[in-house]
Amino acid sequence: MKAAIIGYGVVGSGVYEILKENAGGIAQRAGQSIEIKYILDIRDFPDHPESGLFVKDYSVILDDPEVEAVVETMGGVRFAYDYTRQALLRGKSVVTSNKELVAEHGHEFFALAREHNCRYLYEASVGGGIPIIRPLARCLAANEIESVAGIINGTTNFILTKMFRGNQSFESALKAAQENGYAEKDPSADIEGRDVCRKIAILASLCLGKRVSCADIPTEGITSVSAEDMSYAEALGCSIKLIGRAVFRDGRAGVSVGPMMVPKSCPLAGVEDVFNAVAVKGNMVGDCVFMGRGAGKLPTASAVVADLIDAAVRGGYSGEFSWEDDGSAAFDPAGLEDKFFVRILPKAQKAVTERFSGAEFIRGVSDLGFVTETMSGTELDRRLVGVEGVVSRMRIYQ
Amino acid sequence: MKAAIIGYGVVGSGVYEILKENAGGIAQRAGQSIEIKYILDIRDFPDHPESGLFVKDYSVILDDPEVEAVVETMGGVRFAYDYTRQALLRGKSVVTSNKELVAEHGHEFFALAREHNCRYLYEASVGGGIPIIRPLARCLAANEIESVAGIINGTTNFILTKMFRGNQSFESALKAAQENGYAEKDPSADIEGRDVCRKIAILASLCLGKRVSCADIPTEGITSVSAEDMSYAEALGCSIKLIGRAVFRDGRAGVSVGPMMVPKSCPLAGVEDVFNAVAVKGNMVGDCVFMGRGAGKLPTASAVVADLIDAAVRGGYSGEFSWEDDGSAAFDPAGLEDKFFVRILPKAQKAVTERFSGAEFIRGVSDLGFVTETMSGTELDRRLVGVEGVVSRMRIYQ
Numbered sequence: 001m002k003a004a005i006i007g008y009g010v011v012g013s014g015v016y017e018i019l020k021e022n023a024g025g026i027a028q029r030a031g032q033s034i035e036i037k038y039i040l041d042i043r044d045f046p047d048h049p050e051s052g053l054f055v056k057d058y059s060v061i062l063d064d065p066e067v068e069a070v071v072e073t074m075g076g077v078r079f080a081y082d083y084t085r086q087a088l089l090r091g092k093s094v095v096t097s098n099k100e101l102v103a104e105h106g107h108e109f110f111a112l113a114r115e116h117n118c119r120y121l122y123e124a125s126v127g128g129g130i131p132i133i134r135p136l137a138r139c140l141a142a143n144e145i146e147s148v149a150g151i152i153n154g155t156t157n158f159i160l161t162k163m164f165r166g167n168q169s170f171e172s173a174l175k176a177a178q179e180n181g182y183a184e185k186d187p188s189a190d191i192e193g194r195d196v197c198r199k200i201a202i203l204a205s206l207c208l209g210k211r212v213s214c215a216d217i218p219t220e221g222i223t224s225v226s227a228e229d230m231s232y233a234e235a236l237g238c239s240i241k242l243i244g245r246a247v248f249r250d251g252r253a254g255v256s257v258g259p260m261m262v263p264k265s266c267p268l269a270g271v272e273d274v275f276n277a278v279a280v281k282g283n284m285v286g287d288c289v290f291m292g293r294g295a296g297k298l299p300t301a302s303a304v305v306a307d308l309i310d311a312a313v314r315g316g317y318s319g320e321f322s323w324e325d326d327g328s329a330a331f332d333p334a335g336l337e338d339k340f341f342v343r344i345l346p347k348a349q350k351a352v353t354e355r356f357s358g359a360e361f362i363r364g365v366s367d368l369g370f371v372t373e374t375m376s377g378t379e380l381d382r383r384l385v386g387v388e389g390v391v392s393r394m395r396i397y398q
Numbered sequence: 399m400k401a402a403i404i405g406y407g408v409v410g411s412g413v414y415e416i417l418k419e420n421a422g423g424i425a426q427r428a429g430q431s432i433e434i435k436y437i438l439d440i441r442d443f444p445d446h447p448e449s450g451l452f453v454k455d456y457s458v459i460l461d462d463p464e465v466e467a468v469v470e471t472m473g474g475v476r477f478a479y480d481y482t483r484q485a486l487l488r489g490k491s492v493v494t495s496n497k498e499l500v501a502e503h504g505h506e507f508f509a510l511a512r513e514h515n516c517r518y519l520y521e522a523s524v525g526g527g528i529p530i531i532r533p534l535a536r537c538l539a540a541n542e543i544e545s546v547a548g549i550i551n552g553t554t555n556f557i558l559t560k561m562f563r564g565n566q567s568f569e570s571a572l573k574a575a576q577e578n579g580y581a582e583k584d585p586s587a588d589i590e591g592r593d594v595c596r597k598i599a600i601l602a603s604l605c606l607g608k609r610v611s612c613a614d615i616p617t618e619g620i621t622s623v624s625a626e627d628m629s630y631a632e633a634l635g636c637s638i639k640l641i642g643r644a645v646f647r648d649g650r651a652g653v654s655v656g657p658m659m660v661p662k663s664c665p666l667a668g669v670e671d672v673f674n675a676v677a678v679k680g681n682m683v684g685d686c687v688f689m690g691r692g693a694g695k696l697p698t699a700s701a702v703v704a705d706l707i708d709a710a711v712r713g714g715y716s717g718e719f720s721w722e723d724d725g726s727a728a729f730d731p732a733g734l735e736d737k738f739f740v741r742i743l744p745k746a747q748k749a750v751t752e753r754f755s756g757a758e759f760i761r762g763v764s765d766l767g768f769v770t771e772t773m774s775g776t777e778l779d780r781r782l783v784g785v786e787g788v789v790s791r792m793r794i795y796q
Contacts, residue, residue, distance in 0.1 A: 028607075
């Protein structure tokens with residue numbers, strides 16, 4: 001099979017490297033060799049060992065009937081959307097690591113792939129190298145999925161780990177992440193939770209077969225998590241993790257992104273640094289957890305290449321990883337029930353004691369906190385109406 | 399698709415229940431309904447809601463061309479071997495949870511399935527409900543697998559957890575496991591490591607595409623692990639886990655089963671009670687870990703049903719999860735390098751200090767121990783030749 005890479009950045013070049021390095025095993029598992037015939041990039045790579053592969057005109061790739069698959073590792077939506085569309089219109093399968101594009105436009109691409117009998121595959125868009133799309137769709141196919149929750153952003157997990165283990169402030173942990181190459185110069189998509197939002201939207205849509213739009217996912221990042229929150233977490237036997245979570249009910253999903261207290265007895269609590277993990281609860285299998293490197297050149301590229309192999313084995317359309325957009329797949333996650341950790345100023349203690357009977361207070365440096373019984377976010381809001389001095393609240397993962 | 403269940407014990411009845419309970423979702427994902435037409439068992443089930451399904455004569459199933467797949471949940475080798483063979487000879491796919499049969503005869507069944515254009519699937523044979531066969535073969539297809547190691551026996555993990563957390567002796571922890579229904583009356587296959595041996599043989603064979611025979615896997619159980627070993631582990635910041643491990647080199651595997659010290663920084667260390675976990679190292683993706691319930695009626699049955707769905711989607715032969723027997727796929731794992739924890743009597747301390755420069759001793763109740771540098775088991779043996787008072791040794795997982 002001949003393929004083209006469009007976008008020769010970190011992941012794109014990783015795909016090229018893996019196809020060279022593991023060529024023998026890949027050919028065996030794909031039933032044929034997989035060869036890169038073109039690489040499209042606006043930059044020049046004169047020192048590349050195969051500089052003859054590089055083109056600047058996408059139509060060269062589109063017009064070559066030998067090219068059966070396109071690896072889209074450009075990122076962003078603007079050009080990638082159009083390039084993906086054109087490839088699928090020609091019946092060329094597209095394999096991507098572009099979570100933004102999958103979350104926003106996946107449903108359009110699945111429909112195009114069906115029309116033109118090819119595939120749109122995106123294992124690399126969530127959890128980097130961790131197999132998660134196929135296990136969810138295929139291996140747990142006997143189950144009704146009840147929930148999916150994960151640590152699916154390495155940058156923020158690195159920052160939270162530094163804050164928790166090293167007693168660092170958010171700002172200094174972010175700086176460390178940038179110095180280590182784990183955070184971008186503009187880290188907002190990571191630290192404000194937008195990256196997690198896209199990924200959990202993908203997982204929720206996959207589980208439902210219906211699109212969950214990012215617009216329907218309340219998203220909170222980690223910028224307001226403080227060293228004092230970490231001390232409270234420690235006192236409660238928890239870690240604080242940025243969790244994307246989807247809970248499924250009656251064919252719809254309540255999806256949210258935000259920091260949660262995760263009890264140490266839970267496997268997600270021990271996932272540190274840039275590692276990712278996704279916990280899936282099926283109605284028959286119970287809890288499964290998938291862990292690994294959620295980012296990085298070769299792990300992510302290895303997921304892209306797994307999709308390429310899949311496309312080589314079966315190039316024609318298959319609906320198994322697809323969803324449709326019928327505009328109504330999400331419900332408000334405020335209705336979901338958890339325990340909450342609530343921080344309050346001393347002046348709120350009297351009102352809280354009246355409204356949360358049996359609340360036991362933990363004293364922090366500047367305020368105090370308590371753990372509620374299990375209740376919905378809506379109910380918590382109701383109980384806190386008119387209470388002055390509520391500092392913050394955080395759901396406790398269970 | 400019509401299927402038959404042969405062997406209506408714990409897993410077989412779980413398969414029936416899941417097919418009823420999740421019928422809608424399963425039909426959707428399989429592209430057709432999956433219906434049980436016959437159940438073969440020597441016992442009578444007069445109170446079963448569909449008692450008309452039960453037959454005692456296997457030829458009824460074999461001779462019915464409507465039956466496309468057979469679920470073999472009989473266990474054991476004696477009858478299951480013949481029943482599996484006959485189904486495949488008629489071109490009926492076989493789905494199994496029978497690890498003993500897969501480990502011993504899988505290669506014969508894959509060959510038969512190829513000849514008769516059907517499938518032999520065994521996701522449920524390792525790790526119960528945890529997706530592991532497909533992730534290894536498909537999702538990590540871009541990788542050369544460097545090693546697979548796992549906690550793949552719930553009974554022994556329950557016992558070791560009780561010993562570690564509850565300071566119990568092996569005997570009392572085994573009794574607790576039996577009382578909780580986690581250990582059989584005759585627990586020897588579990589506690590002597592034979593069950594783990596079969597499962598790691600399957601994973602190693604799958605990764606290589608060549609059979610690794612249980613006869614080539616040095617197997618040690620947990621019967622000699624003592625409360626004192628647990629104290630040493632605690633002092634070293636480790637847990638003791640029964641690990642099945644396969645390390646791949648040059649198309650062959652060094653496979654072993656035995657208790658290992660697992661540092662707490664490793665995800666496997668935190669896998670407790672009856673949970674299972676498999677850690678896979680790929681040359682591109684790095685480390686991935688798959689965790690979940692490794693046993694139990696519904697988790698195991700959910701893996702069987704996932705295979706049934708796969709067989710419904712694609713009934714014809716596919717070689718992707720198969721291996722051949724060419725008689726030479728294993729190398730002696732004594733050559734593999736790890737750190738070791740060695741327990742010695744005080745009288746051996748002088749000799750050990752001479753032969754292991756820089757050894758730091760930890761004092762236990764009845765003896766003392768030290769951690770070696772990284773070396774092969776062969777090298778360790780060489781260095782300990784003639785040292786009197788070596789109590790035990792255990793590899794340290796890294």
